[in-house]
Amino acid sequence: MTLTERQEYLEGGFSELACARCEALVRVRKSSPQQTSVQWTAQAAKRCAGDLGALVPTCLDLRASIDEAVRAGKLEVT
Numbered sequence: 001m002t003l004t005e006r007q008e009y010l011e012g013g014f015s016e017l018a019c020a021r022c023e024a025l026v027r028v029r030k031s032s033p034q035q036t037s038v039q040w041t042a043q044a045a046k047r048c049a050g051d052l053g054a055l056v057p058t059c060l061d062l063r064a065s066i067d068e069a070v071r072a073g074k075l076e077v078t
């Protein structure tokens with residue numbers, strides 16, 4: 001990934017976050033306390049949520065990691 005690409009998605013309000021359990025790296029954006037957008041890479045989806053054919057990959061540990069990041073002020077609500 002180039003620096004420019006990185007800048008672009010960070011400016012879009014997305015932050016990189018790793019799941020505490022499986023260390024899958026995803027991009028997360030909180031637009032409100034209830035609203036969380038997660039961009040999964042194919043690799044992260046497989047590693048974190050397993051390849052179960054789910055439309056939206058989910059991982060409870062990742063959710064906890066997101067909540068934790070918000071509490072710690074590492075993830076801004078934009």
Ligand SMILES: [Zn+2]
Nearest residue numbers: 019022048059
């Ligand atoms: Zn996970």
